[in-house]
Amino acid sequence: MKAAAVDLAALVKAAREARERAYAPYSGFTVGAAILACDGTVFTGANVENASYGLTLCAERVALACAVAAGRRKFEALAVVAASATVPCGACLQSLAEFGTSWVLVLAGPEGPFHRLDLQALLPQPFALRGGNG
Ligand SMILES: [Zn+2]
Numbered sequence: 001m002k003a004a005a006v007d008l009a010a011l012v013k014a015a016r017e018a019r020e021r022a023y024a025p026y027s028g029f030t031v032g033a034a035i036l037a038c039d040g041t042v043f044t045g046a047n048v049e050n051a052s053y054g055l056t057l058c059a060e061r062v063a064l065a066c067a068v069a070a071g072r073r074k075f076e077a078l079a080v081v082a083a084s085a086t087v088p089c090g091a092c093l094q095s096l097a098e099f100g101t102s103w104v105l106v107l108a109g110p111e112g113p114f115h116r117l118d119l120q121a122l123l124p125q126p127f128a129l130r131g132g133n134g
Pocket of ligand 1: 061093
């Protein structure tokens with residue numbers, strides 16, 4: 001499936017629904033994410049905060065871990081929904097880059113339009129042990 005054929009609006013909808021399941025009692029900053037695997041499967045995640053703060057899991061990495069644990073390794077797009085369109089943190093960008101650098105990123109708030117970016121624009125030179133990702 002090519003990124004142009006991806007139903008980004010549906011992916012944002014899935015991320016908005018996932019955001020409702022976020023566990024964010026400390027910051028109140030709820031985030032939902034939805035990942036589209038190349039086989040068309042969608043995996044969702046929500047942020048899971050922890051009293052120690054440092055153990056908090058971002059929604060993006062929760063969704064990615066679910067997808068990888070389900071056996072997926074190739075992905076098309078990631079939608080992230082927060083109180084407003086928010087760029088994923090550096091740790092999440094690097095985690096995405098582990099599985100390729102051609103991700104389409106879709107950022108949105110609870111309602112309204114979404115913004116489309118490419119992972120390469122946000123993380124042009126990810127860390128790589130093998131001399132290149134993707
Ligand atoms: Zn993050």
